[in-house]
Amino acid sequence: MNRFSKCKKKIALLLVMVLVSGSLAACSGGDQQTPAEDSTPAVSSSAAGDTSAAQSGGELSGSITVTAWNTSATAIEAGAKRFMEMHPGTDISLSTIPDNNKLFTQLATGADIPDLMQFQNRDTQTMLVKYPGSFEDLTDIVGPEEGNLVPAVVPLLQQDGKYWAIPWDVAPCAMFYRIDIFEEYGVDANAIDTWDDYIEAGKTINEKSGGTVKTFGFDYNGASSADMVLVPFYQLGGDMFASEGVVNYDSPEMVRAFELVKRMVDADITVNLPNEWTDRITALANNSLCTVPYGIWFSGTLKENVADQAGKWGLIPLPAFEAGGNHQANSGGSVLMVSSRSENKELAKAFATWFLMSDEGNAINMEVSNLFNSYVPSYEDPSYKQVDDYFGLSTAEWAANHSSEIPPLPFPAYFTDVFDMFRNACGPYFLENKDVHETLQETTAAAQAQYDLLVG
């Protein structure tokens, strides 16, 4: 073997090693789904310099970063654009994220926390106990507006008598349904009063479509979402805590909700959506799913993701458990919170106040993303009456008419963790047909152990 080929071999070996180490590094770095990070410049030094000007009570200036998801992000982006026009010299940059997983890590480590953050209603109290000191006291801006907010959300915003969050949207539930599909199979949506009626309608659609159109889609396993099972649970006024600090999933409300959904599965009117959010959009787009019971914000999701189905979607109230029963529930909703580490709290607070507690801000929320916000005075705004071409009605008006009997929102501190553990009960029941009480009790025990560890 001559020296030349030996040398070539060495180079080849080196090359392979470089490639391998590169790919291994890529593996370890790419394990998590990292949210999109475009357009998120860190607060620049000039912005930090401007902070003093912003805080001195003069004109607003400087820059902030905001995180939000889904159609809320679309709305706040439009809001930020308008706000920056109104206040030249301000810079609000948005980071659209699929969920808050990365944000939780940032809060846990105290690094790179955005100035303004969107949280689910159900997570708000948990954030306050899990990341104490991370959020700014907002009593001076939310306190005076207390009487103008939807009463159900007020307890979620407070801790120790102070306000820590500005309420964004609330989510009265509607049963979204495909008008054209219901008509094609001769089902009258407006005649659906109870869940029994709903199941019958689903059976008709399933039979007449030869099994190609299902009525109810959810993740049987609960791993990606448990929202669909929880809509009837919230409708019944269910609570995952028996009393403060005592977890109990095996409540009459949960058992009824579980058994209702199981009846749908047994009636063959359901489709499994293992990756619920994206699989649902796919199922809707290819016409294999014809109803979705969700918060009113879902109207914005439909408009954005299945724009070509305009005019085909209608709204009816949630079916009741029995004739004359409650037709209302809340599913979703969110808040904005300001980081206590923000270098430009004045701008963050001013923007959030304008965006969520003014008619102009709420009109943008409604027009861009159909977000039904918690600020009651805006319900009189023309934007809340305007007919939405996609649905042929005003979704805001519809929501306002279907929110009077929503049960209280049962989201105390550590709900986030108790909710997360709850998902484990879905698979054994819906996929493995285990006993409902046994499944719920087993999961309760695990959740209680976790709760005690977290609190203790």
Add this chain to the structure above:
Amino acid sequence: MNYRTKLKLTPYMFLATFLVLFAVFMIYPILYSFVLSFGNYKGQEVVLTGLRNYQYILNDAMFRKALVNTFVIMLIQVPIMIFLSLTLSVLINSKLVKLRGVFRTGVFVPVLIDAVSYTIVFSLFFSETGIINSSLQALGFSPLGWFTNGLLAKMMIVFAVNWKWTGYNAVIMLAGLQNIPTELYEAASIDGASALQRFFRITLPQLKPIMLFVTITSINGSLQMFTEPNLLTRGGPTNQTLTVMLHLYNIGFKNFNFGVACAGAYLLLVIIGIVTFIQLRITREED
């Protein structure tokens, strides 16, 4: 500084970049996570809680389930992969095969592909209407519920992991094969040994240290499996593909019980240590 000290320091200077990085990104996290495993991380502070985290994780039914899943996947995956790697390495080492260079590169390519990308491709293959199920249907079988049946979901992960790592192990074994002195084969041929005899009496025994290395690294790899179940099944259906690492990740980065996650990681370390020790013992006794 005199010449002698300089001479002694020089190698360390060359190693300094590595040593600093290693200390910051390996040693420090390892020590810090050990401290964390005895505490509760809350609001950027660690409150020591003694053995509480270990007590919790040992009583955690899900952790035990994850351990069982991980071992089941490992017991299916590693033997299949070792067998395939050995077969492949013998084939691409054979002088009868043309274009050996092409094949050698070919089997190695999967390692170079990013784990996330290939896992997403596999999830498309195995989806309800993916190429696997449509092929099954075309052949007259009914489609399989890769994402709804626990065993099938485990098999899907086994396929994916094997696809990625078989070639890598085959290349390592190939290096071992090429180190076997050809004289041994010549002598055996002269003595009239058949090809099979040569394989079992010469190749396998000579390859033993390499096989041991490959087995240990593969077992360690499967015990720490994360990407494939996280992206393919998210641990489903009903947590039947929940691996230990995935469970610890959920505890750590979904629920932010860093303490418990660290305690679990150290338990896993002990388990891997025991498994490796047993393997080394078994092979030593045979010698």
